Amino acid sequence: MFNYNFRWGQALNSLPQMLEGALVTMEIAILSMAVGIVVAIVLTVFRLSGRRLLAAVATTWVEIARNTPALFQIYMVHFGLGSFGIHLSPYLSLLIGITFNNAGYLAENFRGALKAIPDTQARAARSLGMSAGQAFGSVVMPQMLRISFLPMTNQMVWAILMTSLGAVVAMNTDLYGVTSELNARTFRTFEFFAMAAVIFYLITKVITLTARLLAARLFRY
Amino acid sequence: MIEIENVRKSFGPLEVLKGINLTVQKGEVLTVIGGSGSGKSTLLTCINGLEPIDSGRIVVDGIEVHAKTTDLNKLRRKIGIVFQQWNAFPHLTVIENVMLAQVKVLKRSKAEAEAEAVRQLKHVGLSDKLNVYPSRLSGGQQQRMAIARALGMSPDYMLFDEVTSALDPQLVGEVLDTLRMLASEGMTMICVTHEMKFAREVSDRVAFFDKGVMAEIAPPEELFGAPKDPELRKFLAATH
Ligand SMILES: Nc1ncnc2c1ncn2[C@@H]1O[C@H](COP(=O)(O)OP(=O)(O)OP(=O)(O)O)[C@@H](O)[C@H]1O
Numbered sequence: 001m002f003n004y005n006f007r008w009g010q011a012l013n014s015l016p017q018m019l020e021g022a023l024v025t026m027e028i029a030i031l032s033m034a035v036g037i038v039v040a041i042v043l044t045v046f047r048l049s050g051r052r053l054l055a056a057v058a059t060t061w062v063e064i065a066r067n068t069p070a071l072f073q074i075y076m077v078h079f080g081l082g083s084f085g086i087h088l089s090p091y092l093s094l095l096i097g098i099t100f101n102n103a104g105y106l107a108e109n110f111r112g113a114l115k116a117i118p119d120t121q122a123r124a125a126r127s128l129g130m131s132a133g134q135a136f137g138s139v140v141m142p143q144m145l146r147i148s149f150l151p152m153t154n155q156m157v158w159a160i161l162m163t164s165l166g167a168v169v170a171m172n173t174d175l176y177g178v179t180s181e182l183n184a185r186t187f188r189t190f191e192f193f194a195m196a197a198v199i200f201y202l203i204t205k206v207i208t209l210t211a212r213l214l215a216a217r218l219f220r221y
Numbered sequence: 222m223i224e225i226e227n228v229r230k231s232f233g234p235l236e237v238l239k240g241i242n243l244t245v246q247k248g249e250v251l252t253v254i255g256g257s258g259s260g261k262s263t264l265l266t267c268i269n270g271l272e273p274i275d276s277g278r279i280v281v282d283g284i285e286v287h288a289k290t291t292d293l294n295k296l297r298r299k300i301g302i303v304f305q306q307w308n309a310f311p312h313l314t315v316i317e318n319v320m321l322a323q324v325k326v327l328k329r330s331k332a333e334a335e336a337e338a339v340r341q342l343k344h345v346g347l348s349d350k351l352n353v354y355p356s357r358l359s360g361g362q363q364q365r366m367a368i369a370r371a372l373g374m375s376p377d378y379m380l381f382d383e384v385t386s387a388l389d390p391q392l393v394g395e396v397l398d399t400l401r402m403l404a405s406e407g408m409t410m411i412c413v414t415h416e417m418k419f420a421r422e423v424s425d426r427v428a429f430f431d432k433g434v435m436a437e438i439a440p441p442e443e444l445f446g447a448p449k450d451p452e453l454r455k456f457l458a459a460t461h
Pocket residue numbers: 232235237255256257258259260261262263264
């Protein structure tokens with residue numbers, strides 16, 4: 001019944017290719033986080049702005065990002081926009097899809113963090129003659145980012161894992177894409193996917209550890 | 222000079238200031254006393270424009286605070302305010318707390334702001350705490366830091382809202398000493414306080430607020446020695 005013969009040699013020979021795929025995966029995760037954080041800050045400012053239209057845009061974004069499958073979001077960027085004649089490469093579609101998802105989740109985290117910052121902080125800043133923007137940028141936002149640091153780390157891990165959803169847009173240069181192509185050529189399914197899983201695991205571990213070290217350096221108060 | 226003319230202010234159905242008239246001269250130290258909810262804090266936040274008013278006007282050095290054309294950010298540089306709740310910026314060290322608005326608002330260079338911060342922190346007795354985070358300070362030290370932060374903006378007026386009432390009794394003295402020092406240096410100040418002894422000592426005049434009305438205003442010896450308003454008499458009797 002159990003007569004599968006493990007052949008690790010072939011899988012190990014493909015390791016360099018897989019590591020290259022891992023780099024693409026990390027690149028997408030890092031870019032989607034960097035842009036995602038900036039967009040999430042903008043969405044947060046929209047929600048705080050007191051302007052109904054801006055707040056509605058932000059809320060809609062957050063609701064869709066958090067309440068529909070990430071896979072749909074990536075699919076929509078690729079094929080949804082495609083039906084309007086906007087054709088994006090698999091790489092861009094995946095990057096934009098994950099960024100969309102990151103921004104939505106992070107904006108919601110930021111909103112929670114803001115609740116933990118007393119109004120008196122902004123009041124004190126305004127009393128010193130700072131504009132609303134200065135008070136937000138120099139006093140409220142740094143505290144918000146600090147409170148959200150752990151959720152941001154989790155989102156980063158999630159972004160790494162979400163790259164595998166590139167499968168739906170025929171992405172073939174990231175870790176999952178490379179692995180799945182190797183598998184299709186060789187049918188060494190277990191070996192390739194086990195190795196990919198280990199690489200995914202190592203990447204996410206490194207991220208959590210780095211984040212912990214970074215937090216200790218950044219937040220001394 | 223701060224001129225307050227017939228100022229009225231409500232929060233919803235609750236009228237909190239019922240036509241306040243008051244002028245504070247340059248160099249004057251005015252203390253404000255009165256029961257809880259009588260509108261003392263509200264008056265201070267109206268003076269620096271944090272709260273809008275319903276009618277009347279407040280004029281600071283000829284500038285009408287609530288006029289549409291007034292640049293409040295600019296006006297607030299003149300008016301330092303320290304609140305009852307400590308509100309140090311927790312993510313910045315003590316010296317960075319004092320430097321921040323100098324750099325952002327007054328556009329001072331880092332070096333200038335730092336020199337001024339060192340000077341003000343020395344002034345309030347915090348020279349040895351420059352590089353610590355506020356979480357390491359006692360309540361009294363946090364309040365003195367907040368005073369230094371406000372003074373760093375070189376204000377012409379200082380407003381203090383019960384800055385000692387959230388402090389442990391043994392820390393009250395050090396903060397009041399700082400206020401006394403400012404008063405003796407000629408700073409124009411409005412101090413809302415529960416510390417009657419302090420009010421008696423430092424004030425040029427004391428105002429008593431009762432339910433949104435300034436019921437009595439007089440030099441301290443007169444206000445404490447021969448109070449006329451019946452509510453003031455009750456208030457003083459209760460605080461002794
Ligand atoms: N932002 C606000 N919204 C609604 N009501 C408010 C607000 N701020 C103050 N009030 C109410 O206005 C009244 C006056 O408040 P204020 O804080 O000015 O009193 P106070 O004299 O400073 O009292 P205390 O000695 O307790 O500090 C109170 O009844 C208070 O509940």
